[in-house]
Amino acid sequence: MTSRRALLKMGCACCVALAAPAYAVAQTPSPEVAQHLAAARGAAGSDLGAYLVLGRSADPNFKAPAPDLEALMKIPAPPPGRAFDNLYFVGSKWVSTWAITTSDGIILIDAMDNEEEAERIVENGLKSLGLDPAKVKTVIVTHGHGDHYGGANFFAQKYQSRIVASDVDWTMMETKLEFDTPLWGRPPKRDVSVVDGDKVTLGDTTIDILITPGHTMGTISPIFDVRSGSQKHRAMLWGGTAFNFGKKPERLQAYIDATARTREVAKQQGVEVFISNHNGYDGAVDKLAAKTGDGPNPFVLGAPTVQRALTVMNECAQATLALWKS
Template sequence: MAEEVTASRRQFLKAMCACCAVLAADLPSAFATTSEMEAHLDAAKQAAGSDLVTYLRLADQAAPISGLPPVSPQELMALPTPEPGKVFDNLYFVGNSWVSCWAITTSDGIILIDAMDNDAEAQSIVIEGLQKVGLDPSSIKTIIITHGHGDHYGGANYLKNQYGCSIVMGEPDWKMLETALDFDTPDWGRPPVRDVSVEDGSVVTLGDTKIDILVTPGHTPGTITLVFGVKDADKTHRAMLWGGTAFNFARRDDRIERLQTYIDATERVRTLAKEQAVSVFISNHDLYDGAVAKLAQMKTGGDNPFVVGNETTLRALTVMNECAKATMIAWKA
């Protein structure tokens, strides 16, 4: 039985890692690129510059352009849990080196974004992390799950049972959890029971805080991206938390369709981000936004590293979009 669990875990990690490393089992022995693919890869590299190279991992399935070493989720999860921290006056990081969990404080309690892998992490990382930064976990009123993978919903049932909070998720992902999961592993808590369903244009409100919901499918059918205000003393910045970055659905029959929805979503949201002057672009995986390193940097003073500016936000979305287009060509070849 233990051997079966290990094999299941290995298969899961390989799938989750697909966006981060070139997997010999899935790709041809030699990368064949076309001029059209090269154009998209060049556009991605140009947009990435030197500060957004981590997003180039997305194209490594098409051609290894990031130059970054493969990443093991298992190794990242085994690292000591980083210290939680205050990012803005109303936004806090509580997570590990693999998956992030964010807490938004409002006049009527806490909105938690994602819930880690399982009950144990909900207790040791989320609850204890909130306590370390001076917040009361019992004030969690709402949990927004960015997408229906267990490393984001796994601890939600535990927190709901503890505090009676509501659980919010995109409608297609509620359906996915009720029918056929994308991935599963014994390390994850069980999917939550259907609660609050949101769609594109929904607004989640708690106290004085409103979070705009954008449906950005691809990573899962119902991935949601969140847009909200973050406060930094007398300044307010527009923040965006992209709900699902990787193309880790390569073995699915609908991978072409899903990747096209990702391409469409990044193009649509890039326009919206420009219109709303989004200047804070964060992720639910430290692998992309470097949240843990930025928190450490904040201790030295100076400008808040999470305020990357609108131009950098647009560049990040461009890298994601161009990497997806290059990958589409590779998958269709």
């Protein structure tokens, strides 16, 4: 049985954004660290402060908080909602599942902590939105941590849904999990394996697979189209945000490279919707509550804001790496 101390560390691994006050470096940072933190703050402006939590890792005196994973999972789930005509939120307060409707069924992105949540939050949430859970044909697991794959077996077993994950993270889930707890469901059996540049198509919808290593080395950040009436927007879900892997400079460099590359991809494709699999980063629950039928959609950030979000993550990672190398 996993110890409570280990459990708390695992909670910190994925949900650090829930406690996301602006960081304050406890001592004077080196000029390089200070430069990157200033760039992160500048990019964050007044609207992207949630991502600045990543900058706390650049403080040599910072000790990661130890949130209680069990308590987080007991927070009442918010109402499910429709972000776009073809994109729905069916997650909890701290970890998200998104449903993309297509002409031939539903694609889920992530599957919650365990099978009980998959049934209670996702399946029932789909029903309350007028969607048929039996039409869930595909589940894309963004990365191999249990709060994202834990409920996948529910859909695979009940609805014969196909489970998609990166080849790298399938191997990790099969061999040595980075984090584990009895609160999470068991990893699904290897099914559909994808690599960078692959596409997942269901009916009239195609998801571009972008591998963004760092949070895990096989993290998927899917890119797809969302619709509001006659308007179409390019959307991206950033698949793994926190620096949860300990002091591993090569892995943090992979994260830096991934955010820089993704920023270019997003620019080329005109991505103007940027969501997360943790509400603490993208504020999806508040945006759903604020969304009205005739006003601007709060999920449409605009391409410049998406660029700024990726810059905040990149600069916070660079600040942390500079600290490690100092």
